[in-house]
Amino acid sequence: MQLRFLVLQFLLQIWCGLASTALDCSDVGLQTLANDLEATADQRVQLVSYAEAEICGQQTATSQKRAIHACNIARILFRSPVNSSLIATYIDDTSTNFVNRTEVNWSDACWTNSSCIVSPETPNDVARSLRIITSTNATFAVRSGGHNPNSGFANVGHEGVLIDTVNLNNIVFDNATNTMEIGPGVRFGDVYSKLQGTGKFVNGGKDTSVGIGGYFLGGGNTFFTSRYGVSAAGIKSVEIVLANSTIVEANQSSNRDLMWALKGGGPNFGIVTRYDLETVELPYVWFEARLYNPSSTPALIAAAVRYQAAAEKDPDATLVFQVTPTTTLLGFSYAKPIVRPPIFDEFLSLPYNSTYTNSTVGTASDLAFSYAGTEPLVAQKYMIATTTHVPSLEVYTEGYQRYLNMSTEVAGAFNATLTFGIQPFTSLAATASQRNGGSPMHPPPVSQNWFVATIQWEDPNYNAAALSTVRSLADSIKQSAQRRGLGLSFEFMNDANYKQDVLSSYGNSSAARLRAVSEQVDPQQVFQKLQNGGFKISNAGAR
16 A cells, blocks of 8 residues: 555656655655656666665755756656657757757847757657656756747756757648648748648748747737638647646647647647648739838838728738838738739839849749748847737827837947838738637737837847837837727737736636636646746736
8 A cells, every 4th residue: 555655646746746856765756757757777777876866865956956857867868869860869068069959049049058958759758858847846948949039938048958849840741631740840941841832831930930839839920811810720739748748639629728728828738749730722822022212111101001901801912011220121912823913002103122022923832932031140139029009000100200219229229120010910810810719819800910029139238128129119109009099908929028918918718718728737837837938827917
């Protein structure tokens, strides 16, 4: 009876909750840990020896020490990958490619040296990684592509373990079911290449370098939202490893609440190891992009207001609108092979400096790749901010003037580049985003702008100033819209900074349901307590 109690106690500790500062160091406890982690005979000896020498008897441990324990156990368990084309399953600062794998993230503010990097090859490897995390109480972060610029979201320092999904990179297109099976380590460029020539398209990211894992958890803003909604609306099923290391499927038939939560609810529920996505029939589209002189921007903004009104009746149109200090980029695309459709006439009639992308009838994959290669060649830090409002010439004009002033200030103060982005989102898109079981995101069914400000800079001494700048610009636009009764509470997660209370912006009902799902699938709140960063449901209402 005593033996059964010890085994049950340790299994509950490892599988269902957070271990205390000391492991169960009885013979039974350590052998159970070895069994649970599927250790080989040789690994079992090393694991028990390490635990007895370094962990057992310690009543307290710093976060860095807990991370070291987790890494040492991972180093014992994870050998060289079976597939030589994959990244090494275990990397630390003694590895030759540690710096290379640390500097994957888009913003170099996220280039922090974790205690180690674990890159699982299989869902079972992910499960074992989480067992290590919960058994050592170690802080962790999860990275897909690392495009989120919020430091701590997809990176962690010496005090934690980075779980990198880069090796979970399977891509399978099933023509019979019109679905794609994609691992979270895949980037959208690989997805679009796979679909090239099939006449099908995944409703995915506009940036081909973005990893799919975090993108879908944030909802995903794509090209043809008026037709298909946000990208997460196209998820048919998800394989996910929960905090207790169980591997489950979530879809409309099984774990429906979890499926709902994963479509915009952030990294609160587990580590996704596979997405099954619908593909849409989209053989040919039209697209073109132009670069305009800054003097034309006020006229382009006025045209954007009229475009957004017209787009309420035309689900095939998509507009990219980005202002920089030296140029304004406009991208036009249409979900049919119609060259220069009338909805873009006003933009196309205005004088422009140069062509960014020639007028093209091509595949949707061609469209996505037409925006590739725009990243700077030198390392940069990035920060973002977003707000949502009903389109208004007054709000746009006031916001643009504020942008011009701030852009000049930060360029002179710390050589920063500030951008001003209009992202039209129609009532059609809001409605389409709730298909396939809905999502926690609830942008109202009205024409709206998902404004995004981005700042890039190099000097780390100005990190706080950069964040303050983008927050101030977004807040000024939010206040301008609110004064006119045009403000909307919704905030788009993929474009938000860590100071923004995204999950609360979804509304009380969604936030409460997200909390309930989190408590159901993660009763010990591992992803709230041990995860390094991210838009956590436990922090909703606290920012």
